[in-house]
Amino acid sequence: MRSHLCIYELASGAIEEVLATDLLIEAPNWTPDGASLVVNGDGRMFRVPLDAPELAPIDTGHAVACNNDHGISPDGTQLVISDSTDTGQSCIWVLPVSGGVPRRVTREVPSWWHGWSPDGTTLALVGRRDGDFGIYTIDVGGGDETLLIAGGGHYDGPDYSPDGVWIWFNSDRGGSMDLWRKAATGGAPQQMTDDERLNWFPHPAPDGRAVLYLSYQPGTEGHPRDRDVELRLLDMADGSVRVLLALFGGQGSINVPCWSPDGARFAFVRYQPAAA
Secondary structure, eight states: OEEEEEEEETTTOOEEEEEEESSOEEEEEEOTTSSEEEEEETTEEEEEESSSOOOEEEOOTTOOOBOSOOEEOTTSSEEEEEEOTTTSSOEEEEEETTOOOOEEOOSSSSEEEEEEOTTSSEEEEEEEETTEEEEEEEETTOOOOEEEEESSSOEEEEEEOTTSSEEEEEEOTTSSOEEEEEETTOOOOEEOOOSSSEEEEEEEOTTSSEEEEEEEOTTOOSOOSSEEEEEEEEETTTOOEEEEEEEEEOTTTSSSOOBOTTSSEEEEEEEEOOOO
């Protein structure tokens, strides 16, 4: 399967292809300086400079089984990765954004990172504990994790609103996979989509006015990579939903925060099946 790393311009709908590769790459993050994207592929992490696109390896030390749940701290100094090298299951680590020795954050596994609080102090993650999925938070320095929500279905994709008030996530707790949000300090969850589609991986825009997400066709099991999907935008002012584009993708397309710092663009990956 061939990977195409792309940028979508929100105002015009124009799509720029940054890089195409036979390596399976996933989950672009945008660096806070707007100069580069970060992706994973084949267990490793790569920086893609936008002025001269290439897959430039990032040294992650012993962690060489990185998955597509990674991101960059709000101040741009740290990279968080989810890696299974030591534990055999996904575990969260933090290291300098330029590369270096990773420091373990989560004691419990499996744990998959998805969001970093705007003040840089807290990580939001998906954990499976005693067989049940839930959304947790943890101090970036480690320690005890705090349960935000669990029970009644699958949970994935937690991401903070830009003001830090809300944690968005997707769950089938209501019977079908939809977008939800819950105050970071607790309280009742709020369902934010309710349609026939299966909606995953919400990412609030930097100005908080809209939420980007991945939408599967009805009947899709899980979040596979090789499907006809849509990238959609939820308008927070009136609750309307706009289809931005259809693509062949899914898992790996926008698993983690992918907005440009100014909110004018976002990065995504589409896939092309190998020729028969």
